[in-house]
Amino acid sequence: MRHLLIHAAIIAVAVACVYPLLRILSVSLRPGDKLFSMDLSIIPAGATFSSYARLLKDTMFLHWLWNSLLITLATSFIGVSLASTAAYAFSRFRFPGKKAGMILLLSSQMIPAGMLILPLFLMIMKLKLMNTYLGMIIAYSVSSLPFSIWILKGYYDTIPRSLEEAALVDGTSQVGAFWRIILPLSTPALSIAFLFNFTTAWNEYLVARVVLFSAKQYTWTLGLFELQGQFITQWGMFAAGSMLVTIPVLCVFLYSSKWLISGLTLGSVKG
Structure with missing residues (x-):
């Protein structure tokens, strides 16, 4: 039953x-x-399939899709790269403020996304990166770091230190042990962090609406809203675009699905 x-x-x-x-x-x-x-x-x-044909022919949808893919992939690789090293430091080294840092990372996840819009806007404006891909990548990478660090740190804690110690005895440096032992063993957690960064950046709308104001720089989330007018909305094309944008996420998910369950389960054992 x-x-x-x-x-x-x-x-x-x-x-x-x-x-x-x-x-x-x-x-x-x-x-x-x-x-x-x-x-x-x-x-x-x-x-x-006329809605699909009109969407691809009469709008800049493919260009918006390319913008989103470029920003999302850059965000995912940068975010995972930074998180993997930061999480390793939290997992393997002792330093002042370590516990407070982990609590701060966890607490940052409780802040509503809307409250981060103003500080992100001011930061990007002072860096003179408004309406640029780089500004979007920085904003997305910063906002995704805490969760990525937390999940990777939890996974690193499950890897026996004896493996690194054996490598150090054989003459490998700390960086070499991290690169040759920890990272290969952490593929499940890395895939989870990559998938999280990818889906978060791919579907994001609020930050993009604040930072981007040129149609050529739009991501797909902004581009589709161009189909919505004051008196009429192209619902057929809107629906067609909504279906097409699921394909990249579905491909990434299917590729990483074999590591999905093990990464989430083992990453939550400790930390």
């Missing part, structure tokens, strides 16, 4: 997650004269 309830709950959650996507897919395939139809079928009568 218990297993039956668990499976029923899993199915209910799966349906709740998938059904909205199927509705968006249905809207994206509807002909222009049936966008507001009450038909609940997933594949509507007279299904067409």
